[in-house]
Amino acid sequence: MQDRDVKKILITRLSAIGDVIHALPVASALRKEYPEAQIDWLVEAKALPLVKLNPYLDNVILLPRKKWRQMLNEDVVQTVKSFFGFFKKMKKNNYDINLDLHGLFKSALSSYLIKPKLRLGPADGRELSKFVYQAKIDIPAKKMHQVERNLYLASALGAATESLDYGLKITPVIKSRVSRLFARENIDLNKKVVIINPFTTWESKNWFLDRYFSLANKLIQAGYYIIFTGASSDKEAIASFESSFTDSYSNLAGETDLEELTELYKRADLYIGGDTGPTHLAAAVDLDVISLMGPTSPTTHGPYGKGHTVIQDNSLECIRCWDRHCSRKMQCMKSISVEQVLRIANKKLNG
Incomplete structure (x- = not known):
């Protein structure tokens, strides 16, 4: 591979947000190995803003699968024309x-239709994908974190994997937007800021909202400022939070795009949440993370980097079951207490 005259490279990692974040360091690794090459990235809509922050890429290309699905209900012929x-x-x-x-x-399939000179992918690719590749990369048998796995795939092209750079470069415009948001919310910058992101995309990965609220109130009473983050669909549920200190928290669920959320996390002191995209974003910007995990594995999908803390009850037989919907009454999440999280949070914030 290293002997080839490589002028154009396309990276493909389409979704989801957390998985794309885990792949972002590949861009900087390949840029160091191929400083003169054109390096592009093919991605879907949800994670597009994060990839566009990456200064090591020449072009970020949107694969419009969402648009095609919408078009398909209205005009099949036009959808086919748009696709090809x-x-x-x-x-x-x-x-x-x-x-x-x-x-x-x-x-x-995208790789096949784009017709690069070399289609390269993981030997353990699923859904028949490995039969499309012209060259397959064997992954070591040991379990690897997704960040390490992606960099290992990049090493097949000669990329060095010792350093880690997510390439999340925030522009002055984004910083200005977040500053205005802080001013609008009257966020007390004299206090340490704790991010609480209560929801994930899996029912089984969610800690209980009443426990998050209890934790938030205890942290507020200890003198910290709480910012709740999440999707627009989370805003109403979070709005049910009640505290006698109304000037010590903000509900910013649905109030930021991914670029602004990145800058918001850069300004915080601690993040608390489950296994979800924002958790991995917080880890990527070196925000100290407490991750509450049950059905998934910290080894492969926990917050990556030093200093982060995963709370998970390894005594349970069903732990790391990978079930999206729990049939065991959420025992893994029930085993995580407010006092346990609070103790670790106070230690991090005071340390």
Whole structure:
């Protein structure tokens, strides 16, 4: 690979937000190895803003799967034309290599239709994806964190994997927007700021909202400022939070885009949440993280980096079951107490 005259590289990692964050260091690793090459990234809509922050990429290309799904209900012919038109345009880029980090049918099909000179992906790719690749990368048998796995795939192209750079470069415009948001919310900058992100995309990964609220009140009473973050769909549930110190918390769920959320996390002192995209974003910007985990594995999907804390009850037989919907009355999350999280939070904030 290193002997090839590589002028154009396409990285493919389509979704979800947390998985894309885990892949971001690949851009900087490849840029160091191929400083003169054109390096592009193919991604879906949700994680697009984060990838666009990366200064090591030349182009960030949106795969419009959401648009095609919407079009399909209205006009099948136009959907087909749009689909093949997109890949015809992509094919004209004449990529030397497409490194597929995703390893699923949708990413492998995209690679096939783009027609790079070399289609490269993981040997353990799922949904028949590995049969599309022209070269397959064997992953070590030991369990690897997703960040390490992605960098290992990049090492097949000669990229060094010792350093870690997510490339989350915040522009002055984004910083200004967050400053205005802080001013609007009258956020007390004399207090340490604790982020609480209560919801995940899996029912089984959610800690209980009443426990998050109890934790928030205890942290407020200890003198900290609480900022709740989340999606727009989380805002109403979080709005039920009650505290006698109304000037010591803000509900910013749905109030920021991903770029602003990145800058918001950069300004905070501690993050508390489950296994979800914002947790991995917090870890990526070196915000100290407490992650409450049950059905998933900290080894492969925990907050990556030094200093973060995962709370998980390893005594349970069902721990790390990987079930999206729990049939065991959420025992893994019930085993995490408010006092346990509060003790660790106070230690981090006072340390």
